[in-house]
Amino acid sequence: MDTGHGALALPSFDDRPILRDRVARELRAALIAGEMRPGVVYSAPALAAQFGVSPTPVREAMLDLANEGLVEAVRNKGFRVTELSDRELDEFTEVRALIEVPVVARLAGVVTPAQTAALRPVAEEIVAAAEAGDLIRYVEADRRFHLSLLALAGNEHLVRVVGDLRKRSRLYGLSRLARGGRLAASAAEHLELLDALDSGDPAAAEQVMARHIGHVRNLWAGPEREG
Missing domain, CATH: 1.20.120.530 (GntR ligand-binding domain-like)
Known part of the structure; x- marks a missing residue:
């Protein structure tokens, strides 16, 4: 299993409650553009550091994407992009x-x-x-x-x-x-x-x-x- 360490081209946000939706939108964009690759595990703290926010809104955004079937949680590691056949x-x-x-x-x-x-x-x-x-x-x-x-x-x-x-x-x-x-x-x-x-x-x-x-x-x- 590939664990992603490379930095994505993500913007920096101020840490506010509305961040959950903004982070989710940017992550969807990264998924659609193919920047986030199937099989790679992305950790919330690592993504939060790139956004310049705390890990909490990133975790919440990733859970939203998981509910949509776009990613799946990997215990104690983060989230993996779902691969469709x-x-x-x-x-x-x-x-x-x-x-x-x-x-x-x-x-x-x-x-x-x-x-x-x-x-x-x-x-x-x-x-x-x-x-x-x-x-x-x-x-x-x-x-x-x-x-x-x-x-x-x-x-x-x-x-x-x-x-x-x-x-x-x-x-x-x-x-x-x-x-x-x-x-x-x-x-x-x-x-x-x-x-x-x-x-x-x-x-x-x-x-x-x-x-x-x-x-x-x-x-x-x-x-x-x-x-």
Whole structure:
């Protein structure tokens, strides 16, 4: 088992109660960017020293990430980044497709122009974040878009299920894809999806949503799985 001692590129914060959320956000960003690697154990005191805070808010933030399935506690050592297999990622994709594709298809012709108009700034934020290479902003806006869209179906349990899946299936390799311009192409599909909904064509909405989820799985893939 690899124990991480290398310093991460983490900002320094003042020690205040709100630090728990800020630390958790920065750690999520490090996870998404691939700076925190699966199999490596990270100790709360070591991370706290890099943040310039006490270990307590770091431990609390790591426990939040553990509850989301992103890391797991290692007794007396710290936290280890959870490693997901290709099979698990494929299964996450399958469940999302089974839920989101038919739901979005049913929304076509039902959602109002005002409802899609409210989502359009979020879709534009996703595109802007992708173009800027702002990965944490991209992921947060992407999550907000998809869960808000599903909420229009009026099923809170469905939204919670998909939200939990999204937490557990963080995106891999986003830094590399953002540099290559491929992330922006996936981001633009959110605007395409809204256009399909505005057209009132269930088949078009279903096609765009299915293609988008397939592209998301490709974003999760490592270099050996791409293409």
